[in-house]
Amino acid sequence: MTVVIALRCADGIVLGADSQITEPARGLTYPAQKLHGLGKRAAWGGSGSRAVLYDLEQLFDAQPETIVEAKDVGRALQARVVPVLEHHYDNFIEKVPGESASGATPATYVLAAGYSDGEPFIVDIDPHGLIGHYEETGFHAVGSGAPMAQQARALLANFRMSERPVQYGVAAALRVLDALDESSPTVGGPMDICRITADEGAEHLSEDKVAEVRDSVRRWQDLERRALDGLFD
Numbered sequence: 314m315t316v317v318i319a320l321r322c323a324d325g326i327v328l329g330a331d332s333q334i335t336e337p338a339r340g341l342t343y344p345a346q347k348l349h350g351l352g353k354r355a356a357w358g359g360s361g362s363r364a365v366l367y368d369l370e371q372l373f374d375a376q377p378e379t380i381v382e383a384k385d386v387g388r389a390l391q392a393r394v395v396p397v398l399e400h401h402y403d404n405f406i407e408k409v410p411g412e413s414a415s416g417a418t419p420a421t422y423v424l425a426a427g428y429s430d431g432e433p434f435i436v437d438i439d440p441h442g443l444i445g446h447y448e449e450t451g452f453h454a455v456g457s458g459a460p461m462a463q464q465a466r467a468l469l470a471n472f473r474m475s476e477r478p479v480q481y482g483v484a485a486a487l488r489v490l491d492a493l494d495e496s497s498p499t500v501g502g503p504m505d506i507c508r509i510t511a512d513e514g515a516e517h518l519s520e521d522k523v524a525e526v527r528d529s530v531r532r533w534q535d536l537e538r539r540a541l542d543g544l545f546d
Contacts, residue, residue: 315347316458316493316500317358319426319435320466320486321451325479325510326426326433329486330358331458331494333501348505352377353514355427356507360456361440365421368397386429387436387444394423395442422455428511451475458493458500465489483508487523488530 317330330347348358349370357373359366372393373380383389401419420440427434435447437455447453451474454462466489474485483506493500506518506526518526 315358315360315456316454316462316490317347317360317422317424317456318454318462318466318486318489319424319447319452320474320482321426321433321435321448322474322479322482323476325482325508326428326435327479327482327486328356328358328424328426328507328509329490330505331490331500332503332505333499334363344501344503346505348507348517349373350377350507350515350517351425351427352381354509354511355381355425355429355434356509356515356517357423357425358455359421359423361421362401362419365397365401365419368401369394369421369423372397381427381429383429386425386434387438387446390423390425390436390438391442391444394438398440398442424453424455427509427515431511433511458497461493461497462489465492479508479510483518483526484529484533487526488533491527491530 315331317328320327328348332344332347334345348356351357351373359369380386380389380393398419398421405419422440423438425436433448435453437445437447437453439445445453452466469485469489472485474482486506487504490504494502503520504523506523507515508518509515
């Protein structure tokens, strides 16, 4: 199971994901990289079939700039994702003898975010091949944890992340991911964060940098507690 989130800030975009993969039929849980670069100023993540996502990773790695520099990034992604989905749908064996639930499904979501020609984009391709644009709403999530991520985002709405620098968005994204880690058994760390700006491009944060951001999140939470302590003084 998976959660991948994209958050737009005043001067950049943050893409974040957990790293837990769960295979119910095999009783396995293990970490895996879910965020991937897409050229110099974009990144993407996905949820669903690992076989589909593997094929897409090879495809995107072969021509990242062609996708990001396209006139319509959504259509460029769709043109590459749909044939892969169709191939796996056509060859998917729904019922495997001897297995009550295979735990495998080719249904896959792709979420990409970044900058194209200096303009921000947040785009997803759903299992039907439909394109969704979320630049204006400034937030989107895919994966089993997506509904909870949307709820967490609503709780943080009063902080107006779309009006703040991207460093605030990095902290907010990590706070959402950590909250899901605590509340959902299908979401787990370590957390992967990618910070994207038009000038500096995409930066995938190291584990040490994520730890530094988590320290900032704790300071944020401490400040909230102090404010609440004095609310009725």
